[in-house]
Amino acid sequence: MTWAAVLLGAALCLALKLAGWLVPPAVLERPAVRRGAALLPLAVLAGLLVVQVLGDGRGLVVDARVAGLAAGAVALALRAPFLVVVLVAAAVAAGVRAL
Template structure:
């Protein structure tokens, strides 16, 4: 697969899922197990992505400047600082540590 094929395939798959939502009868969501599982899958994937993005470097687990940056981000989200501010502060924390340590 070339990078273009991957980009287009993944993009079309996401759009297709969005369209599917408009074709499905709303009664599907009345089944609690389906709705609950869909919500929890999103939670699990985001949590896994936080871990992989914070600790992973290829297949290695590496503790570096990303860890304190993510801890700071979690604290800021907990005190309801706006999304974009937190993302910028997290980048600044990691960049600062890398510049001075």
């Protein structure tokens, strides 16, 4: 099943890229389409963030992941590089779990 998601997702993402190269610009240059494509990633990433950090099956829980995310947010605010942000989050979450 995972392979189906990998291959179907890859095909659709390539189709979107190809569409931009092939479709007449007028269709995709409409303001509402441009704005939607700019804002969609924000909404979806925020949703992924919530599910990843608070989600627990059909419920929401506050656990070590939140502490890790908070530490990552601090690193991000201090302009740390991506890998540092991620490692700080992982280390703090692991530390809280080990307490």
